Amino acid sequence: MASTYTDKQSSPLLRVPAEIRIIIWTHVLGGETFSIHCWRRYTPFGFASRIIQKKRNFLALLATSRQVYSETRLLPFQFNAFRFKHQSSFLSFLAHFATDQQMAIRNVELVTWMARHMVDGEGWVLGRVEECFPVTRFGGLRRVNVEVRMNGCETDCVRGDCLGCGGSEVGVGEEERRVREWFEGKCERVEVGFERVMA
Numbered sequence: 193m194a195s196t197y198t199d200k201q202s203s204p205l206l207r208v209p210a211e212i213r214i215i216i217w218t219h220v221l222g223g224e225t226f227s228i229h230c231w232r233r234y235t236p237f238g239f240a241s242r243i244i245q246k247k248r249n250f251l252a253l254l255a256t257s258r259q260v261y262s263e264t265r266l267l268p269f270q271f272n273a274f275r276f277k278h279q280s281s282f283l284s285f286l287a288h289f290a291t292d293q294q295m296a297i298r299n300v301e302l303v304t305w306m307a308r309h310m311v312d313g314e315g316w317v318l319g320r321v322e323e324c325f326p327v328t329r330f331g332g333l334r335r336v337n338v339e340v341r342m343n344g345c346e347t348d349c350v351r352g353d354c355l356g357c358g359g360s361e362v363g364v365g366e367e368e369r370r371v372r373e374w375f376e377g378k379c380e381r382v383e384v385g386f387e388r389v390m391a
């Protein structure tokens with residue numbers, strides 16, 4: 193309590209009404225898209241992940257005082273997008289953060305192959321999005337944007353390691369419908385969008 197009182201006395205910003213401070217914190221800590229890069233590490237620990245394309249010292253604000261940390265610790269998760277393209281990156285990324293921070297994530301971008309699988313399988317069996325996305329860890333999810341990598345055709349998957357789809361005759365539009373229905377069934381109030389990109 194004494195530390196919080198001292199912070200307020202020494203910082204003009206902390207004497208601003210809390211509602212205004214939250215608006216300031218949101219502008220400082222929001223509006224970015226973080227790409228979560230996953231790579232194979234040849235240890236018993238398996239896969240690891242790291243955030244790329246991030247600002248230098250982006251979260252330095254959180255370390256300035258206990259009060260600032262208390263007010264801002266969820267904001268980077270609520271007001272930024274997190275981009276995943278590997279089926280193994282979810283859990284290794286989320287393991288770095290507390291449960292309430294994981295649950296605060298609202299905006300997720302997924303990169304998939306033909307709307308069926310996460311793209312960077314690296315020779316492993318590629319998991320379908322609905323099989324590998326740990327939706328219960330994203331309790332605050334409000335928006336999912338799926339980038340659908342395509343090779344110019346509507347039905348055939350040309351990935352040599354694309355086990356599981358077996359050259360399915362189901363079109364991309366049908367796959368998108370299935371993924372949308374799965375998310376809407378698992379997450380309340382989630383908005384799902386698709387963007388097709390030529391691979």
